[in-house]
Amino acid sequence: MISNYPHKNGSFYLDNDSIKRIENIMMLVHEFRSMISNVGRLSYEHEGVIEINNRNKIFKEDVIKFKNIIQNMIGMKSLSLNDLNNGSLNVHSKFVNSELVLHLRLEKSYLDSFKQMSRIKWLEKQQDIISKRLKSEKYLQNASNCVQKKDIERLRDIQNELKLVRSFQKNAI
Structure with a gap:
C-alpha cells in the first residue's frame, strides 16, 4: 500500500503516528469487507461511502490520498467520501466509532429486513x-x-x- 504512494518516483516518510494511520486505513478496509460479507450479495456491484468526522482531518486526508488503493483492496465499483446524495440505491450502514460511519450502497438488491x-x-x-x-x-x-x-x-x-x-x-x- 505504501509503495504505491504518491507514485513510483516519490517516497513516503514514516513519522511517529504513521503506524496508527496505516492501522486506521486497514481497519476501514476490514470493516467494509465484513459489511460486504454480512450483506451476502457478492455478485452485485458495491459502492462505498465513508463518512469521517471533520475533527479527524489527518484520517480524511489519508483516505483521499489512498482512495484508489482502498477501493481496489475492497473490490468496490466506487468509493466516495462524505457523499450521501445518491438516494436511489439501497444503503447498508455501519457505525464504526464516533469518528467514522461506513455506508455500503447495493445496486439491484434490497436490504434483507x-x-x-x-x-x-x-x-x-x-x-x-x-x-x-x-x-x-x-x-x-x-x-x-x-x-x-x-x-x-x-x-x-x-x-x-x-x-x-x-x-x-x-x-x-
Missing part, C-alpha cells in the same frame, strides 16, 4: 450486557479507568449504530 432485525437484536443484547456491567458495583471498584472508558465508548458506539439502523429501517418502510 430479517438481517436488519437480527442486527438490532444483537446490538440491543450487547447494549444490555455493557450497561449492566457499567452499573455493577464490583466492576466499578475493580476495573481500571481505561477499561471503563473503553466500555463507555463501546456502549456509545452501539447506541449510535442502533439509531442508524433503526432510522434506515424506518426510511425503508
Whole structure:
C-alpha cells in the first residue's frame, strides 16, 4: 500500500503516528469487507461511502490520498467520501466509532429486513450486557479507568449504530 504512494518516483516518510494511520486505513478496509460479507450479495456491484468526522482531518486526508488503493483492496465499483446524495440505491450502514460511519450502497438488491432485525437484536443484547456491567458495583471498584472508558465508548458506539439502523429501517418502510 505504501509503495504505491504518491507514485513510483516519490517516497513516503514514516513519522511517529504513521503506524496508527496505516492501522486506521486497514481497519476501514476490514470493516467494509465484513459489511460486504454480512450483506451476502457478492455478485452485485458495491459502492462505498465513508463518512469521517471533520475533527479527524489527518484520517480524511489519508483516505483521499489512498482512495484508489482502498477501493481496489475492497473490490468496490466506487468509493466516495462524505457523499450521501445518491438516494436511489439501497444503503447498508455501519457505525464504526464516533469518528467514522461506513455506508455500503447495493445496486439491484434490497436490504434483507430479517438481517436488519437480527442486527438490532444483537446490538440491543450487547447494549444490555455493557450497561449492566457499567452499573455493577464490583466492576466499578475493580476495573481500571481505561477499561471503563473503553466500555463507555463501546456502549456509545452501539447506541449510535442502533439509531442508524433503526432510522434506515424506518426510511425503508
